[in-house]
Structures are given as C-alpha cells and as structure tokens.
Amino acid sequence: MSPSLLEQLIESLRILPGVGQKTAQRMAYQLLEREREGGKRLAEVLALALEHIGHCKHCRDFTETEVCAICASSSRDQHLLCAVESPADRLAIEQATGYRGLYFILQGRLSPLDGIGPRELGLDALSERLAQGEITELIIATNPTVEGEATAHYLAQLARQQNVHPSRLTHGVPLGGELEYVDRGTLSHAFGTRSEMPL
Numbered sequence: 001m002s003p004s005l006l007e008q009l010i011e012s013l014r015i016l017p018g019v020g021q022k023t024a025q026r027m028a029y030q031l032l033e034r035e036r037e038g039g040k041r042l043a044e045v046l047a048l049a050l051e052h053i054g055h056c057k058h059c060r061d062f063t064e065t066e067v068c069a070i071c072a073s074s075s076r077d078q079h080l081l082c083a084v085e086s087p088a089d090r091l092a093i094e095q096a097t098g099y100r101g102l103y104f105i106l107q108g109r110l111s112p113l114d115g116i117g118p119r120e121l122g123l124d125a126l127s128e129r130l131a132q133g134e135i136t137e138l139i140i141a142t143n144p145t146v147e148g149e150a151t152a153h154y155l156a157q158l159a160r161q162q163n164v165h166p167s168r169l170t171h172g173v174p175l176g177g178e179l180e181y182v183d184r185g186t187l188s189h190a191f192g193t194r195s196e197m198p199l
Contacts, residue, residue, distance in 0.1 A: 006032075058129070060105040060122055061087050070103060077101040082139040083126070083155055085109050085148065089141065101139070104129070109147040110154060121151070123158060130162035137165045144171040144189065 003011070006028060013024035031039040055061065056068035063069070070076060080101025084090050090103050106121040118124070129135065138159040142148035152168055159166035172190025173182055182190075 055105075055107075059103045060107055060125075061090060061103060075100070078134055079136045080139065081129070081135045081137070082141050084141045085143060085151075089143075093141065106142070106151070109142055109145070109151040111147045118154070123154075126155075127158055127162065130159060130164050135164050137167055140166055140168045 009028045009031075010021070010024045013019055013027050014021065019027070031042075052064050053062050054064075056063045056071055057066055058071040059068060061068050061070070065072075077100050080099075081104055082090075082093065082099065082101055083104045083106060084093065085106050085108060087105055090105060093099055093103075104122075104126050106123075108116050108121055110116060110118070110121065130138065138155065140152045140155050142151045142155070156166035156168070170193060172186065172193065
C-alpha cells in the first residue's frame with residue numbers, strides 16, 4: 001500500500017536539516033491543524049524559489065538575477081575577494097562586519113571522501129577571476145574544520161599562483177570568553193597562532 005498524504009508530508013519535511021521524525025510530525029500537524037493558509041503560501045513561495053533562484057555568475061551566491069546585488073554594486077571594493085563555504089557564511093560576515101569587498105561562495109569544502117574536489121567548488125572559475133588582475137587580496141574565510149583548513153591551504157596556493165595575497169581569518173578565544181571554559185582545540189590553535197600586540 002502506498003503511503004498516505006500525511007505520511008508523505010511528514011517524510012518530505014524530514015529533508016530539512018535538523019528535522020527528525022518527531023519534529024516533522026509536529027510541523028505537519030501544525031500546518032494541517034492551524035496553518036493551512038500559511039502552508040499554502042509556503043508551498044507557493046517554495047515552488048517559486050526553487051524555480052527562479054539560481055547562482056550568481058560571478059560569486060555563486062543565490063540570486064534571482066544573473067548577477068547578485070553585491071557583485072553588481074559599484075560601491076564594493078573590487079580589489080578584495082572573500083572566499084566562504086556557503087551563502088549562510090556570506091550573510092554572517094555581511095551582518096557582523098563592515099566588510100565592503102566581494103565574495104566567492106564555494107558551496108562546500110574539499111572532501112575527497114565525499115567526492116568534493118576543486119571542480120565541485122568552482123575553483124577553476126575562482127582561478128580565472130584571480131588571473132584577471134583586479135583582485136589584490138583573497139580573504140579565506142573557510143570554517144576551522146579539517147576540511148576547511150585543507151580548503152584554506154588549497155585556496156592560498158591558488159592565490160599565490162596568480163600573484164594575489166592570501167589572508168586567513170584568525171580563529172581563537174571568543175570575545176568575552178574565559179580561558180578555563182574554552183575547548184582544548186580552540187585554545188591550542190589560538191596559542192599557536194598568537195600575534196604581536198600592537199603599540
């Protein structure tokens with residue numbers, strides 16, 4: 001017997017990150033019991049988004065147009081390029097910093113075991129962009145994971161080959177944190193990458 005519509009709805013909701021069986025059931029019941037109009041609107045917007053949102057031809061971020069608003073902006077610093085793993089990372093940098101340069105969204109990180117290599121991350125396009133000579137610094141903002149660090153080293157080599165200065169976001173003790181509560185890996189990395197105090 002084929003699954004009921006309710007079972008199909010619950011199973012479909014489970015594709016979202018962090019949503020297990022129980023959470024998917026609660027979502028499905030919420031939509032059916034209290035939010036039918038909201039659910040219809042969600043279905044419409046989801047269908048439109050999946051049909052019309054693609055990737056920017058310059059930075060690979062999500063956009064409804066060929067070139068995203070950041071890449072199209074003349075007020076951004078055309079000499080700075082920040083490489084991040086995901087659109088969510090780009091958004092975090094935009095919201096938390098005063099960075100006014102451009103971005104390159106990798107849409108992942110190097111992970112040979114998962115079949116993710118330089119081609120899947122669009123590094124051929126990044127290399128072409130760096131070769132144009134306009135970018136002077138590549139800010140590498142990959143996550144401090146094993147794969148993120150491997151990706152950062154690869155990006156740094158790529159930048160140097162194109163005579164572009166690579167820089168890496170520092171990782172360490174969080175602002176307002178106390179050393180006794182910082183995990184060992186973070187503290188070890190922060191200690192090993194310490195820098196001279198400015199005058």
